[in-house]
Amino acid sequence: MPHASTPLRIALVSLHTSPGAEPGSGDAGGMNVVVRHQAEAMASLGHTVDILTRRSSFEAPDDQQLTPGVTLRFLDAGPAEPVAKGDHEAFIDEFRMRLAALGPYDLIHSHHWFSGMAALPLARQRGIPHVQSFHSIAADESTPLSAGERAESAGRMAGEAWLARESDAVVAISEAEADTVAERLGGRPDRIAVVPPGVDGALFHPAAEAPQGRGYAVVAARLQPLKGLDLAIEAIAAVPGPLRPDLVVAGDASSDFDGYVEELRTLAAGHGIEAGVRFVGPQSRANLATLLRGARVVLIPSHSETFGLVALEAAASGVPVVAAAAGGLREAVVHGETGLVVDSRDPADWAEAITTILADPGLARRLSLAARERAEHFDWPRSSVGLLAVYAALLRPGTAGVLPQLASA
Structure with missing residues (x-):
């Protein structure tokens, strides 16, 4: 295990959607933004980050450098074309095989349940920590839609519960999500950390003048x-x-x-x-x-x-x-x-x-x-520091599973 202060080799797994895609296209949404910006912020602190996703186009290269220290890698699993989100459950085993050829990594952080199902067994095999983020959590069909997403594929609800119980840490994006992980999925509260997202305050800034008229x-x-x-x-x-x-x-x-x-x-x-x-x-x-x-x-x-x-x-x-x-x-x-x-x-x-x-x-x-x-209290450097504190707690000898309070601030 590396010392907590040494540069880390981090794998961020996003099986069903590429963090290189524009949010709002296909299945690209807020998760894509979070993964990419946290990766770039961690790389700016000296860490090496691989973002691993499924190849959904023949034109996609094997790898693409997003910024210094951040590489987006496309793995062959299923057809090299866009498919319905729920169909990705069928590609989990093949994706794990491709993932096994990469590394070495100090830890693996999976985003969404497809990614976790592929990566957690590999992390166990390698003896490295596995961190899970869900970004959305399925609700039983008998509950109102407001309770959460539907399970797009058969294994989702059981898979999410298994990942919540077995991962070394679950990183939630809000206190509401942390509560759902504990209450709906049975995750251990002492293994759940809340790391809020950030925003690029230079890119997203107010207009010089308030809009007028109906607008x-x-x-x-x-x-x-x-x-x-x-x-x-x-x-x-x-x-x-x-x-x-x-x-x-x-x-x-x-x-x-x-x-x-x-x-x-x-x-x-x-x-x-x-x-x-x-x-x-x-x-x-x-x-x-x-x-x-x-x-x-x-x-x-x-x-x-x-x-x-x-x-x-x-x-x-x-x-x-x-x-x-x-x-x-x-x-x-x-x-x-x-x-x-x-x-x-x-x-x-x-x-x-x-x-x-x-x-x-x-x-x-x-x-x-x-x-x-x-x-202005939310930025990506602050978000990445919170995430790295979770990683450090898992990698520090004798303290695995004791997550930092600052990550929940």
Whole structure:
């Protein structure tokens, strides 16, 4: 085992989605952003990081250097083409075989349950620590959708519970996710650490002047039912006409939900606002930052979120957020201070919250300033230091399993 202060060789496993892909495209979302930015921040401190993902295109190289010290490696497992997220369970064993040829690593950190199922047996075989992050956790079909995601494939619920119990540490992105890992999956609380994400406050920054007129609202997400985009459309439709902003939808449908965009267009047409709902597709980080800072308000109507990274990016952009009272969104948005949290899925309640902000420039300004101030406490260097403290606790002789309190701050 290396000494905790020596440079580490770290494997970050992201089997089903590449952290090199633009968030909002296919299955790329907040997890991709977290993995890439934490990797880059750790590499800037002298560590060597491999990000390991499945090859989903024949054009993908074997490896690609993202920044000095960070290499993205594409492993052959299943067809070299995009596939539905749930189908990745069939590629776990083959991915583990490819993973076994790489290294050596001081520890393996898996992101999402597919990755953990591939990597945990290999970590055990090599005698190195395994860290698990879920980013989303399945809920039983008998529970309301607001309780979490559905299990896209047969082994998910059992697999997540096994990983929560057997991994050396579970890193959650919020206190809400940590509670879910303990209560729903049976993870040991003393093996769960909360490491909040960060935001690039230079890229995501407020506009020089507040937007004027009706303007637009933004919802940025993978286009799938879990993200509650139908509620966003219905809420905007219920805002009084003189105040009603356009709705800009940034993101793309994954292969699991090919017809979802047309369903949303039909819904908008049914409410008579099809001309005011614009689907702009997945955005680069720079384009998303520009889009957010020009918005009057950002909507996050998800049924479930472990944190809600877009809420933090909106806050850094000085834009008030209206968010669902779901999971980590209660931590990402401070109700009445940086935005409004709606404990209802009634479009009328959402329209009232949106209208409250749009109709009161003073309130919007106060929310904007407080949001930016709070976002400045979240950055990727701080997030990576918290993560490295978890790694150090696992690698330090005689203290494995005793996770640092600072990682939960």
